[in-house]
Amino acid sequence: MDFVFGFPKDVHKNTGILVLVDRFSKMVHLVAVTNSITAQGCARVFIDTIFRLHGLPRELVSDRDPRFTAEFWQSVFCSLGTRLTMSTSDHPETAGQTERDNRVLEEILRGYVHSFTSWSEFLTMAEFAINNLVHASTTHTPFFVNGLRHPRVPAFLECDSSLRGGWTRSNKTRSGPCSSPVDNGVDLMDADVDAMDIDDDDDDDTGIFSIANDCRSEDDDTLTSEDNVF
Structure with a gap:
């Protein structure tokens, strides 16, 4: 501390x-x-x-x-x-x-x-x-x-929204508004992709x-x- x-x-x-x-x-x-x-x-x-x-x-x-x-x-x-x-x-x-x-x-x-x-x-x-x-x-x-x-990060979210909110895992194809999950160029949440492996x-x-x-x-x-x- x-x-x-x-x-x-x-x-x-x-x-x-x-x-x-x-x-x-x-x-x-x-x-x-x-x-x-x-x-x-x-x-x-x-x-x-x-x-x-x-x-x-x-x-x-x-x-x-x-x-x-x-x-x-x-x-x-x-x-x-x-x-x-x-x-x-x-x-x-x-x-x-x-x-x-x-x-x-x-x-x-x-x-x-x-x-x-x-x-x-x-x-x-x-x-x-x-x-x-x-x-x-x-x-x-x-x-x-x-x-x-x-933790899940924007770059790894699936694009299909569930009825209860959040995201489903139906496929790995990104399309539409989900094609660019990281907004405004702020990519700190994806700071270490290898950590997800x-x-x-x-x-x-x-x-x-x-x-x-x-x-x-x-x-x-x-x-x-x-x-x-x-």
């Missing part, structure tokens, strides 16, 4: 991004924030972004930003039974995963932001793109490690979790699919 500041102020006065990375699956969540965000604000973002989707992690790793070391932040997670681990100058690797993802995020935004004040509008697509990329350490996408499935029939989650565990440092406790660590 880390902050990236220094962005131009957007229409909502956001100038930074709170980056949250699951150490097990490498899944990333990105939240635009103002530079005046408080410890209480961080806790609210965490509940709305992480707890809502994944529940509480066993451990949180962050730098020593005052918003993470504040008494309120400590007391919130103490009451929830979650351990907060702070990185130190002697062990910078505890936040290394987030720092690497920060660099990837900056590269993605640099390529797609067309206006200095519009960067926050691309965070959703940037997050999807990062989570749909095959991670070098796990050899799978974060989406697949986290949910054992690949992983065998979807491989439901041996034990193998996936073993790979993810092997990629973690030797001094970490072994995690299971339910033991996400942000």
